[in-house]
Amino acid sequence: KAGVTQTPRYLIKTRGQQVTLSCSPISGHRSVSWYQQTPGQGLQFLFEYFSETQRNKGNFPGRFSGRQFSNSRSEMNVSTLELGDSALYLCASSWMLGEASYNEQFFGPGTRLTVL
Amino acid sequence: KQEVTQIPAALSVPEGENLVLNCSFTDSAIYNLQWFRQDPGKGLTSLLLIQSSQREQTSGRLNASLDKSSGRSTLYIAASQPGDSATYLCAVRPGAQKLVFGQGTRLTINP
Numbered sequence: 001k002a003g004v005t006q007t008p009r010y011l012i013k014t015r016g017q018q019v020t021l022s023c024s025p026i027s028g029h030r031s032v033s034w035y036q037q038t039p040g041q042g043l044q045f046l047f048e049y050f051s052e053t054q055r056n057k058g059n060f061p062g063r064f065s066g067r068q069f070s071n072s073r074s075e076m077n078v079s080t081l082e083l084g085d086s087a088l089y090l091c092a093s094s095w096m097l098g099e100a101s102y103n104e105q106f107f108g109p110g111t112r113l114t115v116l
Numbered sequence: 117k118q119e120v121t122q123i124p125a126a127l128s129v130p131e132g133e134n135l136v137l138n139c140s141f142t143d144s145a146i147y148n149l150q151w152f153r154q155d156p157g158k159g160l161t162s163l164l165l166i167q168s169s170q171r172e173q174t175s176g177r178l179n180a181s182l183d184k185s186s187g188r189s190t191l192y193i194a195a196s197q198p199g200d201s202a203t204y205l206c207a208v209r210p211g212a213q214k215l216v217f218g219q220g221t222r223l224t225i226n227p
Contacts, residue, residue, distance in 0.1 A: 004159075033214070043205070043217040056214055090159055092215075104150060105215060107160035 004108035012114045018079040021111045025093030032074040037088040086115045118143045118210045122218035137191040137221045139206030144184045147209040153202045196225045
């Protein structure tokens with residue numbers, strides 16, 4: 001079974017631009033979460049989608065947004081990029097059983113975003 | 117607010133040694149705890165998942181324990197190998213789909 005895939009793997013943007021990152025979960029997984037990893041802050045939760053609905057959101061500004069499609073693939077968008085948005089963006093998927101999840105989260109390889 | 121701490125931040129040991137990585141969390145109300153490994157510039161690889169009702173999980177040379185009441189987990193690595201060198205991350209699930217991560221322990225196994 002293929003793992004979580006993320007595209008692109010690397011991105012270089014300039015301040016003020018916007019960017020869209022894509023995540024394809026493991027087949028059958030309907031929950032997709034996004035995390036930002038930086039050397040200073042570590043791994044921080046951005047948001048989580050299940051059945052095309054955002055169910056949970058971390059403490060990030062509104063410039064960070066996302067969506068999920070009917071095939072469970074997810075995208076996240078960052079508008080008006082700032083230097084501080086440079087980070088590794090990780091996507092994770094898990095299989096859901098009802099509303100609660102006691103299941104493992106499986107992570108993709110990440111997208112390395114550099115903002116100049 | 118749930119906080120996760122991992123000690124030590126870095127650890128260097130000779131090959132073949134058994135070692136223990138520590139993780140502590142401030143709120144015992146968790147669904148589960150997951151240990152990951154991360155190689156430089158890569159994503160996270162799930163190692164072990166312990167549900168809140170469990171005390172430990174084992175996979176190969178790895179054994180993870182969970183003491184919810186004291187807010188602690190340990191990851192035991194037996195007979196360490198150079199290929200075990202990586203950053204090890206502990207994460208707890210306080211609810212919903214959010215994981216709260218520690219800062220990690222950077223492990224180096226010296227041949």
